[in-house]
Amino acid sequence: MLSLADLQRRIASGELSTDAALAQTQHAIAAQDKTIGAFVRHDDKARAQTAGPLRGIAVGIKDIIDTAGFPTEMGAAIYRGHQPRADAPVVMALKQAGATIIGKTTTTAFAANDPTPTLNPRNHSHTPGGSSSGSAAAVAAGMIPLALGTQTGGSVIRPASFCGVPAIKPSYRLLPTVGVKCFSWTLDTVGLFGAGVRDVALGLAAMTRRPDLVVPSAVAAPRIGVVTQAFAGAPDPSGAEALQTAARVAERAGATVRELAMPEIVAEAWRIHPVVQEFEAHQSFAWEYGQNYDAMPPLLRGRLDESKGGTPAEYDAAMAVTLRARQALAAVLAEVDVLLTLSAPGAAPAGLASTGDPRYNRLWTLMGVPCVNVPTLVAAGGLPVGVTVIAGFGDDAKALAAASFVEDALAK
Amino acid sequence: MLSLADLQRRIASGELSTDAALAQTQHAIAAQDKTIGAFVRHDDKARAQTAGPLRGIAVGIKDIIDTAGFPTEMGAAIYRGHQPRADAPVVMALKQAGATIIGKTTTTAFAANDPTPTLNPRNHSHTPGGSSSGSAAAVAAGMIPLALGTQTGGSVIRPASFCGVPAIKPSYRLLPTVGVKCFSWTLDTVGLFGAGVRDVALGLAAMTRRPDLVVPSAVAAPRIGVVTQAFAGAPDPSGAEALQTAARVAERAGATVRELAMPEIVAEAWRIHPVVQEFEAHQSFAWEYGQNYDAMPPLLRGRLDESKGGTPAEYDAAMAVTLRARQALAAVLAEVDVLLTLSAPGAAPAGLASTGDPRYNRLWTLMGVPCVNVPTLVAAGGLPVGVTVIAGFGDDAKALAAASFVEDALAK
Numbered sequence: 001m002l003s004l005a006d007l008q009r010r011i012a013s014g015e016l017s018t019d020a021a022l023a024q025t026q027h028a029i030a031a032q033d034k035t036i037g038a039f040v041r042h043d044d045k046a047r048a049q050t051a052g053p054l055r056g057i058a059v060g061i062k063d064i065i066d067t068a069g070f071p072t073e074m075g076a077a078i079y080r081g082h083q084p085r086a087d088a089p090v091v092m093a094l095k096q097a098g099a100t101i102i103g104k105t106t107t108t109a110f111a112a113n114d115p116t117p118t119l120n121p122r123n124h125s126h127t128p129g130g131s132s133s134g135s136a137a138a139v140a141a142g143m144i145p146l147a148l149g150t151q152t153g154g155s156v157i158r159p160a161s162f163c164g165v166p167a168i169k170p171s172y173r174l175l176p177t178v179g180v181k182c183f184s185w186t187l188d189t190v191g192l193f194g195a196g197v198r199d200v201a202l203g204l205a206a207m208t209r210r211p212d213l214v215v216p217s218a219v220a221a222p223r224i225g226v227v228t229q230a231f232a233g234a235p236d237p238s239g240a241e242a243l244q245t246a247a248r249v250a251e252r253a254g255a256t257v258r259e260l261a262m263p264e265i266v267a268e269a270w271r272i273h274p275v276v277q278e279f280e281a282h283q284s285f286a287w288e289y290g291q292n293y294d295a296m297p298p299l300l301r302g303r304l305d306e307s308k309g310g311t312p313a314e315y316d317a318a319m320a321v322t323l324r325a326r327q328a329l330a331a332v333l334a335e336v337d338v339l340l341t342l343s344a345p346g347a348a349p350a351g352l353a354s355t356g357d358p359r360y361n362r363l364w365t366l367m368g369v370p371c372v373n374v375p376t377l378v379a380a381g382g383l384p385v386g387v388t389v390i391a392g393f394g395d396d397a398k399a400l401a402a403a404s405f406v407e408d409a410l411a412k
Numbered sequence: 413m414l415s416l417a418d419l420q421r422r423i424a425s426g427e428l429s430t431d432a433a434l435a436q437t438q439h440a441i442a443a444q445d446k447t448i449g450a451f452v453r454h455d456d457k458a459r460a461q462t463a464g465p466l467r468g469i470a471v472g473i474k475d476i477i478d479t480a481g482f483p484t485e486m487g488a489a490i491y492r493g494h495q496p497r498a499d500a501p502v503v504m505a506l507k508q509a510g511a512t513i514i515g516k517t518t519t520t521a522f523a524a525n526d527p528t529p530t531l532n533p534r535n536h537s538h539t540p541g542g543s544s545s546g547s548a549a550a551v552a553a554g555m556i557p558l559a560l561g562t563q564t565g566g567s568v569i570r571p572a573s574f575c576g577v578p579a580i581k582p583s584y585r586l587l588p589t590v591g592v593k594c595f596s597w598t599l600d601t602v603g604l605f606g607a608g609v610r611d612v613a614l615g616l617a618a619m620t621r622r623p624d625l626v627v628p629s630a631v632a633a634p635r636i637g638v639v640t641q642a643f644a645g646a647p648d649p650s651g652a653e654a655l656q657t658a659a660r661v662a663e664r665a666g667a668t669v670r671e672l673a674m675p676e677i678v679a680e681a682w683r684i685h686p687v688v689q690e691f692e693a694h695q696s697f698a699w700e701y702g703q704n705y706d707a708m709p710p711l712l713r714g715r716l717d718e719s720k721g722g723t724p725a726e727y728d729a730a731m732a733v734t735l736r737a738r739q740a741l742a743a744v745l746a747e748v749d750v751l752l753t754l755s756a757p758g759a760a761p762a763g764l765a766s767t768g769d770p771r772y773n774r775l776w777t778l779m780g781v782p783c784v785n786v787p788t789l790v791a792a793g794g795l796p797v798g799v800t801v802i803a804g805f806g807d808d809a810k811a812l813a814a815a816s817f818v819e820d821a822l823a824k
Contacts, residue, residue: 087703185590
């Protein structure tokens, strides 16, 4: 994979020109994307900027995020050829930090369930996960050092786990979702994929002008609470093994590790996540579903058909549960630095018909807390499995530092 | 003015056809809008729907809200001719309730300060207020029974006060802002203008499928806390008189009325509202300001120039104040049913150069609480002055019922 930190260092020292850095990305895309299919389109004439912390860094943008320089087609027939007038604020944040927008990455239709033809770079007969399929795959295949995705259920952390790349779903609204196709305004969160946890942190720090997000060279051993999410069902053996492995190596490296039970209200929040998501989706997709029913992607359409009966009262009750669960989770997080949990039930499922199951991700999206995927082990078939490091709302720096600690411990 | 409740009643009884109801609106627009200039464009061939609670009701949509059937130009040269692909969810909610989208109403450029040429229907040499200038003016002039606006500082309540129309800025996110040009995602709120408080409530109830928002025929006398907002400076004599008048007649009608002091943290929230707004605006308008500087509306551009130095640390501190102030306000609101405060410093200023001052509105936008403007008196020059009735977050039904109580008391 292409390390952002490494590229930054070499560009800063003069060892690598920004043009050469970009050319490296262009060659990788030319060599690999015919097979992987991570890009909807890319600009093979894109040039590097000459200033900014991300100069020479090529970034892929999930195709539900508005770009003035490329169509934004949402992975959906309804938006074929759709050309936004403006760049979304997250795209402008990248440009203003010096990055080059190299292209648009594949997304499941409207970031829901209908899959893309993108292959998992680790094993071409498996899904890369979704909905940020192209962003995870492009970074995993070493085509680009940084990519943006979005998560409403598990659409950043799950593909990151399946493709074996670090990624962050930051605290809710640390990055604005303005100009990003809305699924659920309470849940939608823009996230980043990179070659390492430190790379992801550098990208996020540059985009937000928050240098405190950069992972320090020495990270103190964190107090870790392990959460098995039994309320979400049992994981596959490879998922369970990843969680045990990460906990064990972190402890060996000096972390304090103990298992934590979640309060019942938090389990209840896990259960009502779909109520929030679907009630808001019916409004977000009102035009598409109401006026373009036949052209709707079939899996998303079916999901909306099923959840048609959702009422304001059910939604209000779910939002009340959400608020109480966030408070309860904050209390739990006062006792440890971070939580450690599953990124997915296990390795990526075979085939491309399903992008996998977000059941271990959705609670944390609803809680709005920062989640970092750390690739942990490689299961049969060369398929990676990750774990998630979680901190309290707004403690993105803590989540990144602890994830980097776990990543370093695993590398030893 | 055209009363939605009255139209609904006559349509339901068969006394008025939906086509005739729409024709009434078309005639009023043809007769008046050449002078008032409330519409950017309108569809003079628009037809009524035959079903839904809002059948026969013509609605004007502020031109920062996406419509598939009309361009959406944001009152700004940068978006001239811009045609969104989809209707915003609030537009779809109106259509699904049976309403007819009759046209797009004027907005100050990007819903900021640069004024429109719209005249105040009550006195043509005064501003109708902004930023939802056209929506307030079109309802005030009796052209349409319902209009949508948006508020980030005081852009619904202020023009409603200046034009003498009831309006609601609902609880934050009761109506989604998806497909609405973003100024500040923490603040932006979609609101409604109508001929009476009950009309506004009927419109909001139909859009949200929340029948509990409809004002009951008999409203219990509320406990009212009067808030002078001394932290925002002294009002004009007409503003002060409106607040005293509304409090006095409400008390005479049976309400319990007492003056309430706001906790210091709430005054502090009033002070930091601009920090939140401008920090987010720099991201929301990053593309316009960064890549179309010369074409930016001059007043908004100047405001962004001045607030360029805002830092993430200042923003985080402001958001922390916001959270504490919301909690403190909720505690205050446990002691009364609603608050009563100023909608504006006084009557609409002369001329069209300024849309007036949102200083008595912005705190409540930041608090996310429902605000209802009730026209209270008519000052010199035939210029109306309103007051604002405020309830706790999510208590929109209570705000509407109490506002209706005050409105009825004033009518006696």
